[in-house]
Amino acid sequence: MQDHSSTMRYSTVMSRLTLAIFVLVSAACSQADTVNINVSGSSTVLPVVSRAAEQYAQEMPEVRVVVNAGGSGVGVKQLGSGQTDIGMISRDITDGEYEQYADVGLKTYAIGVDAVVPVVSSEIYAAGVTSLTFPQIASIYRGEVTNWSAIGGPDLEILVIDKEASRGTRQVFMSKIMGNKNATAPGAKLVLGSNNEEQTALAQSDAAIGMLSHAWLNDDVKGLSIIIADGAPIEPTLANIKNGQFPITRNLLLVSRSDLSAPAQDFIDYILSPEGQKIVEESGYIRVSE
């Protein structure tokens, strides 16, 4: 009545399963002496930390820096609730956040300076729209200007690309352009998340406008110059960001709690050191110390 082959299979599979569990558990225990530093937040700061983590691992093999994206809001939130050791933020910490996490004592470290640049598809840039004023950009995001021809471009509808509300890049951009970091953008046609995603959508379109960190500009997505009060257009160059001429700049921050662990402090110090600052520069940002 018993099926022999099936009984055989039953026991062999069971023993293999046991073996697999054993291997799994021993693998899990073998590295127990490493220290993890958990970092999460802004996709603008992420390249710096991710690259720094790769190099840091060569010097300190027993420390692992675990990096996660999500945006500046997530960075503060996860740090404040104790899920991470370091937050990456691409805007200033708000009073509300300081207040909300008063018990953990948020502490910031500026690791670099970046610009938020209004960007357009390369086709629009080539067609002659190379600089705009703040009011012009604001009217596009408010939905008052919907065709490039109204501001000296070709007769094409503007694809207005917005960003998720919690993104640091958006908050910096909106507070300069619209005067309110949480301003709504009724003119927006798409809402995207990370710099990568926004860059892709801009490159895939031939009539888009969006906002990007300076480090994401390339041949497909061109940064606009900004005209302030009838002055000359200010190009989004590193030099202009460095000397403070370009009007939408921001500090890139790492944030910690007051109970920062020694390895995490070491890692922050590494990013502030000359080697770390070199990575900041290679990532397309301005270093904060020479």
Add this chain to the structure above:
Amino acid sequence: MRISRLYIAGSAIVSAIIVLLIFVTLIVNSSAAVAANGFHLFTYEWNPAKDQFGVLPMIFGSGAVTIIALCLAVPIGLMAAIFTSEILNPMWRAPVKSVLEILAGIPSIIYGLIGIAFFSVWVGDLFDLQSGRTILTAGLLLAIMILPTIITLCDDALHNVPQKYRETAAGLALYKYEIVKDVLLPIAKADINGAVLLALGRALGETMAVMLVIGSIDRVPEPFYNALSAGQTITSKLGREVAESAFGSVHFSALIFMSLLLVAITVSLTSLTQFYFKQEQRLVE
């Protein structure tokens, strides 16, 4: 003996607790949004900075992509099922079904990648749009994702109709078209309805592929039938915003409220489906 009974009863209880725990967790965590907003949840403005949490654009988006997906996938899937069940040489039926099963197993994130790399570009070019991230793109992608489910289940439904009906109908010199339309479809109707409901549930709950191609804007298009503009579904909203909202806030709670709505719909659909599919039961003698 006692331990064994404990084990078996224990596992059953664990299974039951899991289900209940999920529902309780969702209900408890969505209560703050209901308390703070009440019926204002069913409005059109979503703006956490101003404490506005209107979920209608997301409900609209979920409905729109699902309707598009079903309108495309049900006719094609049903016709293909008629082919595999009634016209194709029965020898080929098993391999075809295996291939369909494999197709149904392609992870949704890969559909998302294909959607962003090809479909959104094609839709953009075809309709001369500024952006191919549209409600239509998401619906198209969903249609392809639910197609294997529809074909397999409709094929089963037709195949389960006893052979004698076909023989009798053929004896009356009916054409294949008439056999299918007048004999097989009426008999298999309940199972086919079940298949469509199941596919509907799948489409509503799909997250990753939709999230990557829909454009994520919390707005009902103008006019509302303009499927060539970006939109937002409940799932894409959740996928993008859940990690960003602070646990315990009204914002978070409003998202959980949407999730609860979604679960309520999909779970009732799946349960409803069970009444369509016949199920043999053997209670302990």
Add this chain to the structure above:
Amino acid sequence: MSNRSIANTAFVFLSRLATGICGFILVFLIGVIVWNGMNSMNIQFLLSEASNFGASGGILYQIVGSLLLVVMASVLVMPVAIGTALFKSEYITSPALFRLSSILIYSLNGIPSVTFGIFGLIFFVNILGTGISWFVGSIILAMMMLPTIVLTTYQSVNSIPSSYRENAYALGLNKWQVIVKVLLPQSFHGAVTGLLIALARAIGETAPIMFIATAFSGITVPGSLFDPVVSLPTHILALAQQATNEAALQNAWGSSLVLLSLVLVFSVSALLSRLRLKEISQR
């Protein structure tokens, strides 16, 4: 030709056309994944660590992470699933309770994957304070796998003829002995088939794990149960968002091909296991 015959010809044509469309879609999907994936496929890609945000390097630890998640999920789900199936088949005597158990299991099956992720985020990460952990990811995947395995195991336990049980009782075995010596070995293939089907689905899931179990970079093999992992689906997600970056897109296709292959390994095994199941039940 009569109207009837024209209608019939049109009908057969349409059904062939529909099948042709489906076939075309199938060839396109598989073709795109395999063709693009093969371009980045080599030993180096499979066996090295990702770097430069996944745009260069390989996917070794993504593969390891994905397997780790589903293996642990299997270990967690199997005992519960088999127990629940036995309970449903051998212990429930009241039709009302039977109905309730069916409703619960189908409800679990109907919950969208993103909701599982949200549940994990609320219950484990926030309420229990586990943090982002691969073990939590496995627990959530185990919950998702549960209904499939319970149903297939139940079906195969249920299809064992009553005469087997009666004979076993007649030989003086008690209920537990009947379960261990007769029912489990006889229905083992059903459980394995269910597990394989569930695995094929679980390993490709993104939404349930992306809030609770995975990190972007910096993880190789997790050092403890409460570390995050990197996984193939979330890796593809990160890469898909930079679809105009050639190198990143290339690696996204490579990762997709590897993920699809893993899914296929599970689903083809499930298929074979089911064929064997049929064979056994026909004996």
